[in-house]
Amino acid sequence: MRTRALAVRIIRQFLRDKRTMALLFLAPLLVLTLMHFVFNGQTVKPDVGVAGIPSAVTAKVDPETARIVDYPDRKEAEEDLRDGKLDAVISIENGKPAILLEGTDPSMAKAVQLLLQKTLQADMLTVQPQISYLYGDEDLSSFDSFGPVLIGFFSFFFVFLLAGVSFLRERTTGTLERLLATPIRRSEVVAGYLLGFGLFTLAQATLIAWFSIRVLGIYMAGSVWLVLLINLLLTLTALTLGTLLSSYAGTEFQIIQFIPLVIVPQVFFSGLFNLEAMNPWLQKLSYVMPLYYGADAMRDIMLRGKGLAGIQVDIYVLLGFSVLFALLNVAALKKQRTI
Numbered sequence: 001m002r003t004r005a006l007a008v009r010i011i012r013q014f015l016r017d018k019r020t021m022a023l024l025f026l027a028p029l030l031v032l033t034l035m036h037f038v039f040n041g042q043t044v045k046p047d048v049g050v051a052g053i054p055s056a057v058t059a060k061v062d063p064e065t066a067r068i069v070d071y072p073d074r075k076e077a078e079e080d081l082r083d084g085k086l087d088a089v090i091s092i093e094n095g096k097p098a099i100l101l102e103g104t105d106p107s108m109a110k111a112v113q114l115l116l117q118k119t120l121q122a123d124m125l126t127v128q129p130q131i132s133y134l135y136g137d138e139d140l141s142s143f144d145s146f147g148p149v150l151i152g153f154f155s156f157f158f159v160f161l162l163a164g165v166s167f168l169r170e171r172t173t174g175t176l177e178r179l180l181a182t183p184i185r186r187s188e189v190v191a192g193y194l195l196g197f198g199l200f201t202l203a204q205a206t207l208i209a210w211f212s213i214r215v216l217g218i219y220m221a222g223s224v225w226l227v228l229l230i231n232l233l234l235t236l237t238a239l240t241l242g243t244l245l246s247s248y249a250g251t252e253f254q255i256i257q258f259i260p261l262v263i264v265p266q267v268f269f270s271g272l273f274n275l276e277a278m279n280p281w282l283q284k285l286s287y288v289m290p291l292y293y294g295a296d297a298m299r300d301i302m303l304r305g306k307g308l309a310g311i312q313v314d315i316y317v318l319l320g321f322s323v324l325f326a327l328l329n330v331a332a333l334k335k336q337r338t339i
Helices: 002-016 018-039 074-082 106-119 142-172 175-180 186-215 224-246 252-257 259-268 280-288 290-302 309-335
Strands: 047-051 067-071 088-093 096-101 130-133
Touching (some): 018 259, 047 074, 067 074, 088 106, 142 224, 142 252, 142 290, 186 224, 186 309, 224 309, 252 259
Parallel strands (some): 047 067, 047 088
16 A cells, blocks of 8 residues: 555656656657657768869769769869868879868768779779878878867766756755845846856866867867867856756756757757758758857867867857857846846
């Protein structure tokens, strides 16, 4: 009887907690559906620019395996390669084939070389082609390619948890309620918490970036200071988002419930998976994912060696997310006290 009574109490508790019920039944379906669209999307084909290659040769390339773009000269093709529109450029230099690979994605570089080996060798690659890399080199590993994304992800994820749980504890222990009983303004409360938590998030972001670059030896072509800047902006976004969502959680377990709904979808759009493999309509969801912009900037810095000018759009977007979430935090405090 006691066992049954305890089981009934737990069942009723779950039935009353609608958020837990949604996490238990709907969240797995959401994640599985997202994975279905991500992994069963379009076939990723390398975009190859050709300059000075006979059309009879390029016509032998199967359109299902690669997209060939013909350019009047090599310079124009290289500009598109730098802009990320191409994966490789093939031209003729001194009577020999020359291949310039974009280089930041080792799997794509190998796919391009395999394509040339299979389809063009009989016509023009009887001599060993000259292979060069716009970014990186032939020793660039998959971990080097994914490393910048992982640095941003772990910084974002752990700061989100830290902020959510810590701010929730401030509410549940009555600290926030006593604070709001004073004449302090809501904006000052949010700014104070962000500054306090921000000190530790800055230390964490610095530690993760330093350990990844100096100890693990992840490929680094740009400025370490820019890596720290982007990592800081990512953690600031995670901090403001974590404190915002904690306003709608009653327990620490409910903070965890936000992970499959907030963190997991961002993983799919962060760059760990090729966005070109997704359906076009699904790719547009990346524009509302803060981690997408942080990972894009980190890859530009660490793999492509870009400076401040090359990542300024990502910086502005991350700042915009942080400001938006901070303002929503101020509005969320209205349910604690009306000023």
